[in-house]
Amino acid sequence: MTETAEQTAAPRVPDRIAVVGGGAWGTALAITAVRAGRRVTLWAREPEVVEAIRGERQNPIFLPGYDIPDTVRAEADLAAAVIGMDAVILAVPSQFLRSMGAALRGLLAPGTPIVICAKGIERGSGLLLAAVVAEALPGHPLAVLSGPTFAAEVAAGMPTAITVASQDVAEDPEASLAAAVAVALGTPTFRPYVTDDVVGVEVGGAVKNVIAIASGIATGLGFGANTRAALITRGLAEIKRLSEALGGRSETVTGLSGMGDLTLTCSSEQSRNMRYGIGLAQGRSPAEIFDGRPVVVEGVENAQSVTDLARSLGLDMPICEAVRAVIEGKPVAEAMADLLARPFRAEPSHIALRMPQQP
Template identity: 45%
Template sequence: MPKVAVLGAGAWGTALAKVLADKQNPTLVWSHRPELADQINTERVNARYLPSARLPEGLRATHDMQEALHGAELVVVVVPSHAMREVIAQARPYIPGSALLCSATKGIENDSLMLMSEVLVDELGKAVEPRLTYLSGPSFAKEVAAGQPTAVVVAGTSSPETLAVQRMFATERLRVYSSEDVVGVETGGALKNVVAIAAGAVDGLGFGHNARAGVITRGLAEIARLAMTRGASPLTVAGLSGMGDLVLTCTGELSRNRTVGYEMGRGRTLEDVLSHLGHVAEGVKTAKSAYDLGSKLGVDMPITCEVYKVLYEKKAPLQAVTDLMNRELRRE
C-alpha cells in the first residue's frame, strides 16, 4: 500500500492519518513537538488534540521531517495556515519528486493574502501544481476519527492526480467528491471560519435562530462574491466546501471558531478565549486576511468587516450586530 506522510499532528491531521492508516497505508505523522510524537507512539493516542481516538498500529509519529517524508507517495499537509509556508519550506528538500500532495489546511495567509494553494505553488514551484490537491468540506475531526458518515471534496487542477487522492481517502464512512475548482473550494473553506465567529457571537448575545440563519445566508453571499471575483464557480460555493462547511461550522458545538464568537458574545475578551481554547481557531487570523483581501479587490463583505473590527479593534459584538442591521437597504 502507498506510504503516507501527514505533516501536522493536530486533531484534523491525526484524524486524517487514522483514516489512511485504517486502510492499511503505512502512515507517518510529523509533529513539531517531539514529546507529542513520543506520546503517540507510546500510548497509541493523541492525548492533547484527539484523545477520543485509539490509533492503529500502522500509524507512527516522528519529529524528524526527513524521516516523515522518506519514500512517501502521498503527503498530506495539515498545519495551521500561518505555519504553512514555514513548514513547506522545511519539507521541500525531502518531498519525493513523484509524491502526490494534499493540503487540508483552510485559510488565507496574512500579508501576502494568498490561499494555501498559492502559498504551496509559491514555495514548491509551478511544476508541482498538477500534483497538488486540496481537501475541504464539513468535517469535525472527532467524528471522522470515530467513523461517523462524512462527505468532503478534493480539488485539483489535474484530473488523474485528483482522482487518485480521492480514492486514497475514500472509505465506506468517508465519501469523497472531486472538483477542479481549487479557488472555490479553498475560498469557502477559509471564509466559513470567519462567518462562524459571527454566528457564534449572535448565539452568545442570546439572539435566536433567525439571527443565526441570517448570518449564515448573508455570510454565504460574501463567500460567493469573493470566490467569484477570483474566478470560482458559484456552484462550488453551494457545495460541500461552501454551504456544507459553513452550516457545520456555524452551528456545531465542536466548532472552535463558533466557540470564539460565542464566548466573545457573552462578554469575554479574545485573549481570554484563545488562552483557554487549546486549539487553533483559523478564523481569527483569516478574518484579518479576508478583510484585507476584500478591501483590496473591492468586494463588499460587511460581516467579515464587522468580525475584523470585533477581533482587532475591540468593537463590541452587540454594536457590530446593530451596525449590520442598520446598513442601507438594498436588493438581495
C-alpha cells in the same frame, strides 16, 4: 508506452502517506488513511504528542479519546516522516503553511503530490493556500481537501463527505490527482467528491471560518435560529462574491466545501471558530474559552486576510468586516448594531436597489 498513453494513464494511487501536522485534524486523517489501507506516518511538532502516540496510541492534547492504529508511525523528525513517501498531506494551520513548505523542500522526491488540508488566505500576500505552497514548494502536484468535517467525528468513523480539488480534473478526471487522493483516502464512511475548482474550494474554507465566528457572537448574545440562518445565508453570499471574483464557480459555493462546511461550522460548538465567537460575546479570553488548551482559531487570522483581499478587489463583505472589527477591539454590541443598520437591499445582486432603514 507512447507519449499519449503516458499522459492519459491514471496516476498511481499513493500507498505510503505522510501526514504533516499532529493536531486534531491531522490525527483524524492519519486514522482515516489507515482505514483506507494506507501505510501512514504522522509528524507532530510537539514531542509530547509523538511520545503519547507511540506509548499510549492516543493524542491526548489535540484529539483525546480516540485510538490511533498501531500502524501509524509517529515522528518528531520531519525528514524521517516524509522521505520516501508517495504523498504528503499538509494539516498544519494556514499561517505556518509557507514555512512548512520551505522546510519540506529538498526532503521530497520530485513530483511527490501535496494535499493541502489547511483553510485560509495568507496574510499580507492575499494568496490562496495552493498558491502559497506552489511558491514555497515548487514542482509538486497540488490537491486541496476541504468540506464539512469535525475531526472527532471523522476519527470515530461517522459518515462524512468531503471535497478533493485539483486543476488537472478538468483535463482528465479519472487520471487526476484529486481522483487518486479520493481513492487513497476513501472508505464507506469517508466519501470524497472530486472537483477541478480549486479556487472555489479554498475560498469556501477560508471565509466560513470568519462567518462561524459571527455565528458564535450571535449565539453568545442570546440570539436564536433566525439570526443563525440569516448569517449562514448572507455569509454564503459573501463566499460567492469573493469566489467568483477570483474565478471560482457558483456550484462549488453551494456544495460540500461551501454551503456544507459553512453550515457545519456555524451550527455547533464543536467548531473552534464558533466557540471563539461565543466567548467574544461573553467577554471571555481565549484561554478561558478553550480551558487553557493550545487551540488555533483560523478565523481570527482569516478575518484580516479575507477582508484585506476583499477590499483590494472592491468587494463588500459586511459580516467578515464586522468580525474583523470585533477582533480588533470594537465592542460587540456596537459592531452588531452597525451591521443591522445597513440599508435594506434586494437579494438578487443584479437588482440595484437600496432602501435606507427608518429610524
